[in-house]
Amino acid sequence: MSKLYVFGIGGTGSRVLKSLVMLLASGVECKMDIVPVIIDPDDSAADMTRTVELMKKYKAIRNNKYLEFADANKNRFFKTELQSVDGMQDFIFSLENTHDGKFKDFIKMDQLDPSSKALVKMLFSEKNLESDMKVGFKGNPNIGSVVLNQFADSQEYKNFANGFADDGKDRIFIISSIFGGTGASGFPLLLKTIRNDKNSQKWKAISECKIGAVTVMPYFGVTQDDNSEVDSSTFISKTKSALAYYEKNISGNNSLDALYYIGDLVTASYENCEGGSGQRNDAHFIELCSALAVLDFANTPNEAFDGGTRHFEYGLKDDNNGNELTFKNLGEKTKKSIIVPLTQFVLMNRYLSYGFEKGGKSLPWAIDNQLDDNFFSGYFFEQVQSFHQDFHQWLKEMAGNKRAFMPFDADKVNPLFEIVNGYKPKSSFLGKKNYDLFDATLNSSWKGWNGAASREQKFMELFYRATEKLVNEKYNM
Numbered sequence: 442m443s444k445l446y447v448f449g450i451g452g453t454g455s456r457v458l459k460s461l462v463m464l465l466a467s468g469v470e471c472k473m474d475i476v477p478v479i480i481d482p483d484d485s486a487a488d489m490t491r492t493v494e495l496m497k498k499y500k501a502i503r504n505n506k507y508l509e510f511a512d513a514n515k516n517r518f519f520k521t522e523l524q525s526v527d528g529m530q531d532f533i534f535s536l537e538n539t540h541d542g543k544f545k546d547f548i549k550m551d552q553l554d555p556s557s558k559a560l561v562k563m564l565f566s567e568k569n570l571e572s573d574m575k576v577g578f579k580g581n582p583n584i585g586s587v588v589l590n591q592f593a594d595s596q597e598y599k600n601f602a603n604g605f606a607d608d609g610k611d612r613i614f615i616i617s618s619i620f621g622g623t624g625a626s627g628f629p630l631l632l633k634t635i636r637n638d639k640n641s642q643k644w645k646a647i648s649e650c651k652i653g654a655v656t657v658m659p660y661f662g663v664t665q666d667d668n669s670e671v672d673s674s675t676f677i678s679k680t681k682s683a684l685a686y687y688e689k690n691i692s693g694n695n696s697l698d699a700l701y702y703i704g705d706l707v708t709a710s711y712e713n714c715e716g717g718s719g720q721r722n723d724a725h726f727i728e729l730c731s732a733l734a735v736l737d738f739a740n741t742p743n744e745a746f747d748g749g750t751r752h753f754e755y756g757l758k759d760d761n762n763g764n765e766l767t768f769k770n771l772g773e774k775t776k777k778s779i780i781v782p783l784t785q786f787v788l789m790n791r792y793l794s795y796g797f798e799k800g801g802k803s804l805p806w807a808i809d810n811q812l813d814d815n816f817f818s819g820y821f822f823e824q825v826q827s828f829h830q831d832f833h834q835w836l837k838e839m840a841g842n843k844r845a846f847m848p849f850d851a852d853k854v855n856p857l858f859e860i861v862n863g864y865k866p867k868s869s870f871l872g873k874k875n876y877d878l879f880d881a882t883l884n885s886s887w888k889g890w891n892g893a894a895s896r897e898q899k900f901m902e903l904f905y906r907a908t909e910k911l912v913n914e915k916y917n918m
């Protein structure tokens with residue numbers, strides 16, 4: 442299958458990738474394999490490390506020795522393959538000489554002649570020059586644009602280029618914020634490198650491929666801290682300057698095929714943290730929208746992007762309570778693509794958290810498929826449970842953020858099928874309800890069942906088929 446290389450730049454890039462992985466795990470359609478690449482000088486940022494750990498769990502579950510997606514199998518949970526660039530550690534594009542030292546050391550200022558030093562001091566403030574780069578560029582795209590010029594010379598970039606297909610089917614997508622430092626500087630530099638690096642053996646294929654991007658405008662602020670270099674009062678002015686630059690140097694020269702704009706006037710407020718392990722923002726609806734932009738690009742045929750840069754904006758259906766969104770606020774195209782997969786995955790999540798405790802492995806669905814104590818204490822099931830814990834936390838964080846996205850009552854235990862906000866479940870004709878109905882559905886005789894499949898395949902197939910049937914019977918979606 443063709444590949445979509447998704448570059449997530451900075452903290453926003455990592456958080457959008459996290460939402461993308463959650464959608465893929467639930468089985469939302471993606472017509473390309475995904476190759477995530479994180480670019481962030483702050484290698485201890487909590488948002489990045491959480492995303493990396495999530496992607497590692499996804500790959501462990503998706504491993505071909507466990508799951509297969511032949512036509513005979515119905516399961517679509519974890520269907521999309523996550524690949525890695527050869528030689529890239531944990532999906533991370535390493536940046537040289539950013540982990541220790543100040544910006545002035547990076548540019549070797551002490552080795553410059555007097556006239557060059559004078560020029561540097563005109564371009565960069567003393568605060569810029571003294572900036573510690575260990576936790577990133579702290580909202581300074583002028584610093585990032587210098588440091589990130591190392592893209593084309595890195596071994597990771599060469600490995601990415603060497604793995605690019607020659608058939609014109611592989612694509613690239615870039616995720617970045619427009620109001621910070623890493624994303625605002627990294628996006629145009631990476632795009633310029635991709636389109637103009639003639640030293641690459643795959644330059645023709647890469648330079649002519651379809652490239653999309655989502656530029657995330659301000660959707661949160663940070664508390665004021667006079668000792669911090671991050672000041673959210675500058676976010677809007679930075680956004681305006683960057684948009685003017687993009688209009689001339691990105692859209693204006695058609696170096697991009699699709700540009701998605703996403704932002705929100707309703708903004709959350711986070712603690713002011715310049716980076717490191719303290720930079721851990723709760724999941725946000727805007728990041729989910731940005732992940733949907735990635736999928737829209739992946740699922741749109743090449744010819745649709747001919748004829749210059751296409752621009753997209755994300756819109757919502759407004760109501761009287763626009764600060765709390767459910768599936769009802771989404772456009773029909775978006776709702777149709779995600780409501781059933783996410784509802785199936787949520788039902789599986791609730792069963793693994795509560796229904797499984799009632800009997801689980803002692804029921805026919807488990808016994809008949811040799812899902813015994815060894816399976817439920819094994820590595821695969823451990824990774825599935827851990828992923829579902831992360832998924833539940835992701836839903837809770839979005840529901841508690843501003844603006845809130847709460848399509849589910851994520852903590853609901855009973856009545857189970859009232860978990861989808863805004864959708865009243867239909868009564869069951871079997872006389873069973875809640876987890877008893879779930880158990881009865883798992884225990885069904887399934888047509889076309891592959892009795893020779895691995896236990897992992899059977900487990901995932903059971904839950905996909907059961908949740909698909911339950912969603913069809915209980916809801917009008």
